[in-house]
Amino acid sequence: xxxxxxxxxxxxxxxxxxxxxxxxxxxxxxxxxxxxxxxxxxxxxxxxxxxxxxxxxxxxxxxxxxxxxxxxxxxxxxxxxxxxxxxxxxxxxxxxxxxxxxxxxxxxxxxxxxxxxxxxxxxxxxxxxxxxxxxxxxxxxxxxxxxxxxxxxxxxxxxxxxxxxxxxxxxxxxxxxxxxxxxxxxxxxxxxxxxxxxxxxxxxxxxxxxxxxxxxxxxxxxxxxxxxxxxxxxxxxxxxxxxxxxxxxxxxxxxxxxxxxxxxxxxxxxxxxxxxxxxxxxxxxxxxxxxxxxxxxxxxxxxxxxxxxxxxxxxxxxxxxxxxxxxxxxxxxxxxxxxxxxxxxxxxxxxxxxxxxxxxxxxxxxxxxxxxxxxxxxxxxxxxxxxxxxxxxxxxxxxxxxxxxxxxxxxxxxxxxxxxxxxxxxxxxxxxxxxxxxxxxxxxxxxxxxxxxxxxxxxxxxxx
Amino acid sequence: xxxxxxxxxxxxxxxxxxxxxxxxxxxxxxxxxxxxxxxxxxxxxxxxxxxxxxxxxxxxx
Numbered sequence: 255x256x257x258x259x260x261x262x263x264x265x266x267x268x269x270x271x272x273x274x275x276x277x278x279x280x281x282x283x284x285x286x287x288x289x290x291x292x293x294x295x296x297x298x299x300x301x302x303x304x305x306x307x308x309x310x311x312x313x314x315x316x317x318x319x320x321x322x323x324x325x326x327x328x329x330x331x332x333x334x335x336x337x338x339x340x341x342x343x344x345x346x347x348x349x350x351x352x353x354x355x356x357x358x359x360x361x362x363x364x365x366x367x368x369x370x371x372x373x374x375x376x377x378x379x380x381x382x383x384x385x386x387x388x389x390x391x392x393x394x395x396x397x398x399x400x401x402x403x404x405x406x407x408x409x410x411x412x413x414x415x416x417x418x419x420x421x422x423x424x425x426x427x428x429x430x431x432x433x434x435x436x437x438x439x440x441x442x443x444x445x446x447x448x449x450x451x452x453x454x455x456x457x458x459x460x461x462x463x464x465x466x467x468x469x470x471x472x473x474x475x476x477x478x479x480x481x482x483x484x485x486x487x488x489x490x491x492x493x494x495x496x497x498x499x500x501x502x503x504x505x506x507x508x509x510x511x512x513x514x515x516x517x518x519x520x521x522x523x524x525x526x527x528x529x530x531x532x533x534x535x536x537x538x539x540x541x542x543x544x545x546x547x548x549x550x551x552x553x554x555x556x557x558x559x560x561x562x563x564x565x566x567x568x569x570x571x572x573x574x575x576x577x578x579x580x581x582x583x584x585x586x587x588x589x590x591x592x593x594x595x596x597x598x599x600x601x602x603x604x605x606x607x608x609x610x611x612x613x614x615x616x617x618x619x620x621x622x623x624x625x626x627x628x629x630x631x632x633x634x635x636x637x638x639x640x641x642x643x644x645x646x647x648x649x650x651x652x653x654x655x656x657x658x659x660x661x662x663x664x665x666x667x668x669x670x671x672x673x674x675x676x677x678x679x680x681x682x683x684x685x686x687x688x689x690x691x692x693x694x695x696x697x698x699x700x701x702x703x704x705x706x707x708x709x710x711x712x713x714x715x716x717x718x
Numbered sequence: 719x720x721x722x723x724x725x726x727x728x729x730x731x732x733x734x735x736x737x738x739x740x741x742x743x744x745x746x747x748x749x750x751x752x753x754x755x756x757x758x759x760x761x762x763x764x765x766x767x768x769x770x771x772x773x774x775x776x777x778x779x
Contacts, residue, residue: 574738593733597752598759608772612765
């Protein structure tokens with residue numbers, strides 16, 4: 255095979271399994287590609303060269319010996335740098351954590367991807383401590399959008415978005431507390447899966463807001479998302495939130511079609527504030543799916559507000575000692591938000607948690623009537639790096655807290671979502687959220703696959 | 719007292735209680751975020767729930 259930079263994980267794994275290319279060749283091409291593109295895109299914060307070469311050689315040796323090499327054999331992947339990699343300090347985008355001892359073990363999801371044959375090639379840039387929607391980082395510099403390097407990747411999993419959209423890896427892992435997988439998917443024009451809260455193990459990742467934190471994959475297609483998901487799903491006693499539910503592989507049923515699925519589009523709150531690109535993308539997807547019904551998530555604005563209160567309070571509590579003792583070592587944009595969060599009255603947080611249960615029950619009732627709900631992922635396409643405010647509903651508001659207005663009411667109650675990218679002719683991409691009932695990642699992925707095979711959504715290859 | 723005065727008073731008292739030093743040049747941004755959070759919380763508090771409403775963070779033994 256020739257250049258694999260834009261090949262899917264499925265294609266690469268098949269080529270390795272079939273002997274068309276060695277895992278070593280795949281990894282050498284990947285490392286060369288990273289060396290070429292990363293100085294521009296600033297997606298990687300560490301490149302695990304020796305580990306990747308060693309792992310690739312082991313896969314080639316296993317294949318030569320006739321041993322099983324796994325469904326992701328030879329597929330390169332990288333992870334947001336809040337995910338533990340043995341031998342590296344887990345930065346979580348911070349300066350402070352650089353002084354931490356290296357992780358002694360890999361995170362569960364890294365171990366599971368490698369057990370399926372995938373090859374870790376590095377760790378990825380992110381917004382400090384994941385309190386970010388921009389992909390900017392005052393310590394490592396901003397992740398840059400492969401479609402326009404003057405624009406944001408979105409965050410906080412900014413390096414994950416840039417690495418996949420920029421053709422450096424076909425699969426990356428990120429985290430999503432309020433939208434940090436779905437926002438970079440939208441700005442960078444790639445597919446992202448935020449699973450049900452508790453579906454994928456978070457063991458071995460640096461937390462942000464425990465009651466809202468999720469991990470999940472990015473890819474350039476629904477098939478690769480399903481491949482990664484199937485390799486990672488399963489109980490894990492190391493994460494007390496991780497479910498012990500039985501799981502069925504999703505990949506096998508991905509092409510089952512969407513006949514019979516009841517799909518609606520979110521109205522009300524999810525229409526207000528959306529820019530023309532966001533609404534055009536939603537219209538395109540909804541039309542293709544014949545989703546003519548509009549449905550309202552009750553009290554979505556209040557849900558977003560409650561998520562905001564819980565996030566700032568829980569996040570600040572996590573960092574209280576660091577705010578006391580090392581305030582100058584924070585990214586100033588993050589520090590100032592965390593200090594405000596540290597002084598939030600407890601009564602506000604309890605009220606938000608009580609509302610959360612009410613909202614969950616109200617939204618789950620909607621899934622008696624529909625199987626999936628479509629909503630914008632972001633109100634706008636990627637803004638320029640450094641932009642501090644934007645216009646929302648006719649008012650100029652701070653950018654950083656408001657990019658996630660459409661993602662927060664969904665992750666607030668842990669619903670699974672696939673962000674599907676909709677290319678805009680001559681413009682920046684933007685994504686739509688395909689939201690399903692809890693534990694129905696299969697429904698969201700089947701819809702994403704259907705849209706992709708019909709050409710309605712796709713991950714556009716950026717000009718270089 | 720002005721809204722800014724209320725927010726600054728709350729910030730100063732609680733930051734001192736928590737042992738967090740707020741440099742003068744950070745105050746504007748911290749106050750901005752506190753005001754946003756206050757407004758968000760107000761929206762939540764306006765939603766009436768019964769006394770026995772269980773929070774989502776309910777603990778299972």
